[in-house]
Amino acid sequence: MQSVLVLTPVKDAVEHVTDHFRRLDRLTYPKDRMSVALLESDSTDDTYARLSRLVEQYSDAFRSIRAFKHDFGYNSPRGLPRWEPALQMARRTILARARNQLLFRALSDEDWVLWIDVDVVSYPADLIEQLLAHDRDILHPDCVREPGGDSFDRNAWTDGGKTPMHALRGAGGPVRIESVGGTVLLVRADLHRDGLVFPPFRYGVESAAIRENHLVWGKGEIETEGLAAMAHDMGLQCWGLPDLQVVHA
Secondary structure (H helix, E strand, O other), X not given: OOOEEEEEEEOOOOOOHHHXXXXXXXXXXXXXXXXXXXXXXXXXXXXXXXXXXXXXXXXXXXXXXXXXXXXXOOOOOOOOOOOOHHHHHHHXXXXXXXXXXXXXXXXXXXXXXXXXXXXXXXXXXXXXXXXXXOOOOEEEEEEEOOOOOOEOOOOOEEHXXXXXXHHHOOOOOOEEEOEOOOOEEEEEHHHHHOOOOOOOOOEOOOOOOOOOOEOOOEOOEXXXXXXXXXXXXXXXXXXXXXXXXXXXX
8 A cells, every 4th residue: 555644834833733633643544654754943832842742642643753953044024914015925935945944854755745735624534545546646626715715726727827727627526736835735846856846036037838927926937836837847747636625724
């Protein structure tokens, strides 16, 4: 049976990490084929202390479980929400770096990497089985705020960013998409080993897979959209599962 590494970057997530571990523990995929790793950075609460206790608590629950800490010295200005457009270039750059740090520290001999954000609060217990059943190199379910609602993760799209995942429902299986988000994202581990990462810079200025001009950072794609553009340049195809929904806080 194939092995899966579940990766989660966290910051100021003390209210989510306990339930995150409970959800992972409820997954029906064999735990002796699941590894878990998290990276905490720049928190202003006691996320890392809570995380360390949880890693000890669940030490025998998975094939392996680890928590890493790496601070980047980045904190959003007070009073501004994290989705404020003026913050996006800096915030997404740090998130890309955090994902890459976690990936390089945690990946061992696993067959697949499953990225799950800590504030994804609901997904089916057989999530891993459903994703692996399609045997696609890069696969992204639809992340929503409520079942049946519009897509919350708008970093997954096609048609140059014009068509989000919820507009593709009813396909009954995987559909081709041009970009992916990271709320829940399955990647064949060998692609990461081959160099597929999350660019912390505007990637792909000459690539056919990027949008004409992003409203915030102009030309090029970063973080998860950058990964999708890089995958395209590596000759790979990204896929979406619009009829499989996961719920974000």
